[in-house]
Amino acid sequence: xxxxxxxxxxxxxxxxxxxxxxxxxxxxxxxxxxxxxxxxxxxxxxxxxxxxxxxxxxxxxxxxxxxxxxxxxxxxxxxxxxxxxxxxxxxxxxxxxxxxxxxxxxxxxxxxxxxxxxxxxxxxxxxxxxxxxxxxxxxxxxxxxxxxxxxxxxxxxxxxxxxxxxxxxxxxxxxxxxxxxxxxxxxxxxxxxxxxxxxxxx
Amino acid sequence: xxxxxxxxxxxxxxxxxxxxxxxxxxxxxxxxxxxxxxxxxxxxxxxxxxxxxxxxxxxxxxxxxxxxxxxxxxxxxxxxxxxxxxxxxxxxxxxxxxxxxxxxxxxxxxxxxxxxxxxxxxxxxxxxxxxxxxxxxxxxxxxxxxxxxxxxxxxxxxxxxxxxxxxxxxxxxxxxxxxxxxxxxxxxxxxxxxxxxxxxxxxxxxxxxxxxxxxxxxxxxxxxxxxxxxxxxxxxxxxxxxxxxxxxxxxxxxxxxxxxxxxxxxxxxxxxxxxxxxxxxxxxxxxxxxxxxxxxxxxxxxxxxxxxxxxxxxxxxxxxxxxxxxxxxxxxxxxxxxxxxxxxxxxxxxxxxxxxxxxxxxxxxxxxxxxxxxxxxxxxxxxxxxxxxxxxxxxxxxxxxxxxxxxxxxxxxxxxxxxxxxxxxxxxxxxxxxxxxxxxxxxxxxxxxxxxxxxxxxxxxxxxxxxxxxxxxxxxxxxxxxxxxxxxxxxxxxxxxxxxxxxxxxxxxxxxxxxxxxxxxxxxxxxxxxxxxxxxxx
Numbered sequence: 001x002x003x004x005x006x007x008x009x010x011x012x013x014x015x016x017x018x019x020x021x022x023x024x025x026x027x028x029x030x031x032x033x034x035x036x037x038x039x040x041x042x043x044x045x046x047x048x049x050x051x052x053x054x055x056x057x058x059x060x061x062x063x064x065x066x067x068x069x070x071x072x073x074x075x076x077x078x079x080x081x082x083x084x085x086x087x088x089x090x091x092x093x094x095x096x097x098x099x100x101x102x103x104x105x106x107x108x109x110x111x112x113x114x115x116x117x118x119x120x121x122x123x124x125x126x127x128x129x130x131x132x133x134x135x136x137x138x139x140x141x142x143x144x145x146x147x148x149x150x151x152x153x154x155x156x157x158x159x160x161x162x163x164x165x166x167x168x169x170x171x172x173x174x175x176x177x178x179x180x181x182x183x184x185x186x187x188x189x190x191x192x193x194x195x196x197x198x199x200x201x202x
Numbered sequence: 203x204x205x206x207x208x209x210x211x212x213x214x215x216x217x218x219x220x221x222x223x224x225x226x227x228x229x230x231x232x233x234x235x236x237x238x239x240x241x242x243x244x245x246x247x248x249x250x251x252x253x254x255x256x257x258x259x260x261x262x263x264x265x266x267x268x269x270x271x272x273x274x275x276x277x278x279x280x281x282x283x284x285x286x287x288x289x290x291x292x293x294x295x296x297x298x299x300x301x302x303x304x305x306x307x308x309x310x311x312x313x314x315x316x317x318x319x320x321x322x323x324x325x326x327x328x329x330x331x332x333x334x335x336x337x338x339x340x341x342x343x344x345x346x347x348x349x350x351x352x353x354x355x356x357x358x359x360x361x362x363x364x365x366x367x368x369x370x371x372x373x374x375x376x377x378x379x380x381x382x383x384x385x386x387x388x389x390x391x392x393x394x395x396x397x398x399x400x401x402x403x404x405x406x407x408x409x410x411x412x413x414x415x416x417x418x419x420x421x422x423x424x425x426x427x428x429x430x431x432x433x434x435x436x437x438x439x440x441x442x443x444x445x446x447x448x449x450x451x452x453x454x455x456x457x458x459x460x461x462x463x464x465x466x467x468x469x470x471x472x473x474x475x476x477x478x479x480x481x482x483x484x485x486x487x488x489x490x491x492x493x494x495x496x497x498x499x500x501x502x503x504x505x506x507x508x509x510x511x512x513x514x515x516x517x518x519x520x521x522x523x524x525x526x527x528x529x530x531x532x533x534x535x536x537x538x539x540x541x542x543x544x545x546x547x548x549x550x551x552x553x554x555x556x557x558x559x560x561x562x563x564x565x566x567x568x569x570x571x572x573x574x575x576x577x578x579x580x581x582x583x584x585x586x587x588x589x590x591x592x593x594x595x596x597x598x599x600x601x602x603x604x605x606x607x608x609x610x611x612x613x614x615x616x617x618x619x620x621x622x623x624x625x626x627x628x629x630x631x632x633x634x635x636x637x638x639x640x641x642x643x644x645x646x647x648x649x650x651x652x653x654x655x656x657x658x659x660x661x662x663x664x665x666x667x668x669x670x671x672x673x674x675x676x677x678x679x680x681x682x683x684x685x686x687x688x689x690x691x692x693x694x695x696x697x698x699x700x701x702x703x704x705x706x707x708x709x710x711x712x713x714x715x716x717x718x719x720x721x722x723x724x725x726x727x728x729x730x731x732x733x734x735x736x737x738x739x740x
Contacts, residue, residue, distance in 0.1 A: 118350065
């Protein structure tokens with residue numbers, strides 16, 4: 001289990017928990033379920049339920065952009081780049097997994113007091129503990145950024161014009177530049193003559 | 203009809219939320235029965251073998267067992283959601299009725315059971331109001347506790363089974379999936395406390411709800427309406443799931459027994475780019491082309507089984523698998539086999555291996571055509587290693603029923619890393635074919651679909667050399683994707699009036715392309731060339 005990035009699983013679990021919390025909140029509101037009354041009221045349109053939905057939505061928004069894996073390529077979730085930008089803005093608040101673990105733990109506690117949302121509590125608590133494990137292993141949330149494709153610069157590596165453009169004399173002439181060659185006349189070859197030979201041009 | 207009467211008392215009481223909970227519960231019974239069956243792979247092998255009378259197409263459906271397992275899992279998730287939500291309503295309303303926060307009929311029905319000698323209808327006996335009342339029911343009732351626990355197990359199983367986690371962190375997926383044991387045990391005892399109650403049959407005869415609901419205060423005082431009696435419905439789920447649970451237990455026992463059988467590693471070959479080949483022998487092991495096995499190495503992990511396609515032919519006296527080193531388990535296997543050491547390893551140092559299988563429908567169809575086109579994309583080329591080797595053995599031994607005369611092999615690859623061990627095989631076949639003077643038997647085309655400019659320069663410079671620069675084979679590597687239209691037309695014109703089998707092991711998009719090409723390039727009449735598409739489920 002050495003290569004596991006716990007954050008990946010924590011992310012899936014937290015996203016699922018967010019959805020469950022939203023569902024629980026909707027069910028509780030739709031059924032007009034009783035809530036803990038603060039003060040003298042009871043059984044009135046519950047004020048707590050929209051806050052569960054809001055917490056659920058917040059968790060979903062936070063968890064939707066998948067973090068970059070430290071090894072290998074990461075599959076982005078569909079349409080996540082807009083949320084990535086938003087989540088990135090918060091800097092260490094969102095990239096540190098300790099903070100995320102405690103945030104999820106904190107959000108899970110109030111949901112534990114209503115039957116419709118206790119499943120959300122349990123799932124969030126588990127997600128929080130996996131995030132804690134990830135944080136202990138030193139993982140961090142890094143945004144997936146698409147690198148702009150580097151188009152190879154045409155001519156970027158060419159610093160000087162070519163030194164020997166065509167038309168070129170044959171290879172042998174090029175190897176030993178001599179005075180005859182300057183005029184462009186091909187010389188026989190790199191041959192060492194035992195006796196001096198003079199070229200008699202008539 | 204009988205059921206309706208028995209439950210009528212309760213269903214009037216809690217409106218339709220109970221029906222909305224009972225319906226998915228019934229579906230859940232069925233789905234939980236089904237979900238264990240597709241993963242009993244030894245059972246499926248047995249069915250496959252014993253149904254040899256059925257056509258291959260029917261038997262091939264057994265290869266899609268994992269797809270079926272996933273679909274049933276989604277159904278279980280859906281029904282669990284509906285069931286849970288419906289019961290949330292039920293609990294809320296039952297508790298409300300108990301604390302006199304409901305209509306008089308419900309309150310009266312809830313009060314029954316308080317006096318001695320009465321049987322109760324409303325399972326919430328304590329008068330604790332919501333929201334604590336609901337929570338109290340959830341933590342004190344067996345159905346509540348088991349419900350929460352098994353739903354939690356289900357959620358954990360689902361979140362750890364997503365594609366990302368499965369592909370990259372297999373151990374998390376595998377170990378978390380074993381929570382299904384708790385799931386099934388919880389499911390079996392979920393209804394044991396019988397808190398869903400209804401009027402007993404005898405009570406229905408004496409106290410008819412439709413007539414008596416008008417005068418609640420008279421119940422027990424007038425002759426027509428005695429106090430109704432209730433009893434709990436017996437749990438039904440265990441009857442559905444006990445069979446598959448037993449079958450799965452047998453499956454695990456068979457796997458365990460198979461894992462105890464001796465498997466000897468006869469040879470370990472390290473190939474470049476992190477691939478190793480294990481050649482093994484096991485007594486009584488019979489394989490066919492295109493099958494796969496599950497391998498366990500207790501030294502690396504005591505519980506994990508991993509599937510690998512067999513790359514050897516049935517005609518060989520050993521069986522082999524090629525393993526790419528990508529994760530924890532394969533790294534562990536790499537080290538256990540001593541592949542990281544340079545010197546020769548003694549045979550006794552090789553680790554003990556357990557093998558389960560072989561599984562999968564054999565690709566015997568390949569041998570029933572005269573001309574075949576084999577297309578393998580990326581890692582999908584692995585089963586073709588087995589097929590090509592087997593074809594070659596059959597050809598050499600002049601097997602009488604080998605109709606195969608010509609093979610067109612297409613290998614589509616993104617990078618050159620995967621070439622190595624398979625290229626060796628192709629090289630071997632190339633040499634052997636030349637010796638047999640039949641270099642036309644196998645014509646292969648390797649397409650490098652992912653190349654960049656620097657590679658292209660390299661290819662262009664070495665274009666004229668005799669052997670290909672990447673594979674070392676005589677037939678050159680081609681770059682980019684094949685032009686299927688051209689390929690099909692060429693092959694069609696070279697083999698008129700034949701049935702050509704097209705076999706693919708690769709992605710869905712390619713399957714659709716090839717299927718369309720097969721259809722458009724086949725002649726309409728019975729004479730003429732016909733391309734028949736077979737997608738292999740390796």
